[in-house]
Amino acid sequence: MMKKITMDKKRISTIVLLVCACCFFVFLYWLNTEKLESYSLIHADNLQYEKATITKVHDQYLEADEQTSSGYRGTQDVKVKVTSGKLEGKEFSITNYVTKTHNILVEEGSKVIVAVDETQAGNSVSIYNYQRTNGIYLMIGLFVVLMIAVGGMKGLKAAVGLAFTFITVLFFTLPLVFHGYSPILIAIISAVIISAFTLLIIDGPTKKTLVAFVGTACGVMVAGLIFNIFS
Known part of the structure; x- marks a missing residue:
């Protein structure tokens, strides 16, 4: 009981x-x-972060960073396809600047996060970081x-x-x-x-x-x- x-x-x-x-x-x-x-960050009203995929690497100019053992410096001309947000499905040809502080090296098929800056002149897209969701x-x-x-x-x-x-x-x-x-x-x-x-x-x-x-x-x-x- x-x-x-x-x-x-x-x-x-x-x-x-x-x-x-x-x-x-x-x-x-x-x-x-x-x-x-x-709410939004100050001075970031037009800045959005979206998921994207690298569809093609046109050219890349990279050299080993002498100050680090595994880093690179240079540029990569790539085509990126946005996979989320208002620009989903659209492709952009952009330059990825690989520096000591922004050492994001990409290849075809890489999943990344892009920063989309909406201005009157159009949308400015840049690679922000790797996409680590999975x-x-x-x-x-x-x-x-x-x-x-x-x-x-x-x-x-x-x-x-x-x-x-x-x-x-x-x-x-x-x-x-x-x-x-x-x-x-x-x-x-x-x-x-x-x-x-x-x-x-x-x-x-x-x-x-x-x-x-x-x-x-x-x-x-x-x-x-x-x-x-x-x-």
Whole structure:
């Protein structure tokens, strides 16, 4: 009988947690689409970063960099095809300047990120960096697999907690800070929300979870108070 009651409590707590998470995600969607205006970097209103592919290398004039063991200096005349954004599908013939600080050496088929500067005279396109999306996704996938392999269900719950943390920081903390809200206050609220969700999803609604949450929340608030006093 007691076991059944315990199982029912766990199910109820899981459902409540999922409902709260869904409500929070709806709030984040409203916050980022309705409440807050889009923000941009100063003096970068016309600058966009898009994905692109090198379709052809016409000519290249490269020489080994004497100051480094593996770097090159010179130029590459290439044709690049934009694969995202408003210019998707369009090709541009550009010069890639390979320097000590911008050592981005490309070849046919290379995936890159290009900076597109929209001006009245037209679109100026330049190679910004390598496109590392696939590598990042692979590393995240391996990290999650390792967490599950080592921690089992606890590892899976921890991975969900990390994902929730990332979403909260990206769509709650940073937008509000960029729009002028108090960084200390927003950081405290974010930490409380993240710790509550993470602790509940890992251990459930237990006394240990409550103590850990209260300790975390109090520690964060005390740290914020100390910062305000001495800043």
